Amino acid sequence: MNGLTATLIVVIIVLIVVVVFAVIMGMRAKRAAAKPETRPTDPFHTGDQDSLRGDPRALKAGDIVEVRGSSYTVRGTIRLSEGGWTWAEHLLDDAKGGQVWLAVEEDPDLILSLWTPVADAGEPGPKTIDFGGRTYHSEESGSAEFRSEATTGLAEQGTVRYHDYESSDGSMLGFESYGGADWEASSGEALSRYDVLIYPTAD
Numbered sequence: 001m002n003g004l005t006a007t008l009i010v011v012i013i014v015l016i017v018v019v020v021f022a023v024i025m026g027m028r029a030k031r032a033a034a035k036p037e038t039r040p041t042d043p044f045h046t047g048d049q050d051s052l053r054g055d056p057r058a059l060k061a062g063d064i065v066e067v068r069g070s071s072y073t074v075r076g077t078i079r080l081s082e083g084g085w086t087w088a089e090h091l092l093d094d095a096k097g098g099q100v101w102l103a104v105e106e107d108p109d110l111i112l113s114l115w116t117p118v119a120d121a122g123e124p125g126p127k128t129i130d131f132g133g134r135t136y137h138s139e140e141s142g143s144a145e146f147r148s149e150a151t152t153g154l155a156e157q158g159t160v161r162y163h164d165y166e167s168s169d170g171s172m173l174g175f176e177s178y179g180g181a182d183w184e185a186s187s188g189e190a191l192s193r194y195d196v197l198i199y200p201t202a203d
Contacts (some may be wrong), residue, residue, distance in 0.1 A: 137167070
């Protein structure tokens with residue numbers, strides 16, 4: 001009798017241990033399921049900068065853009081696509097009638113550049129072009145589809161050919177031909193995210 005009692009006690013203890021273990025594992029599984037999945041964040045993501053300085057990817061006609069202390073108004077935008085690649089060029093107008101272009105693209109990081117029209121740069125094609133005391137080397141060329149928004153001086157849509165050059169100090173020289181027109185040249189410079197401050201207009 002004593003042996004049977006002892007066996008029953010052992011069996012009961014074992015069952016209790018099994019039940020407690022099962023309850024604990026079940027609670028852990030529920031907590032794991034309820035806990036939101038955490039993913040590594042991109043340390044170079046510009047979310048905080050966008051909230052403080054405005055988002056260049058959301059630029060539209062009428063917005064005010066400050067580039068290195070100079071203020072401009074966005075007159076219009078050209079949105080371009082080549083294959084699966086897209087980027088935008090915004091026509092900026094200052095208070096004195098001067099005009100520059102702000103290019104915005106992601107590769108995958110945000111890339112900003114400022115372009116100023118220039119004359120007497122010749123035409124693209126050679127591997128190198130000497131202009132303004134610099135030697136520019138051919139970087140890339142191609143053609144893209146575009147559509148125009150607000151005031152750009154271009155048709156609502158069409159095609160553009162482009163050819164980009166770069167010098168050893170990072171200065172850029174770009175050529176564009178919209179709709180088969182003559183080549184137009186611009187000198188370009190890279191901008192940091194901190195060079196650009198945006199004051200969006202109300203929708």
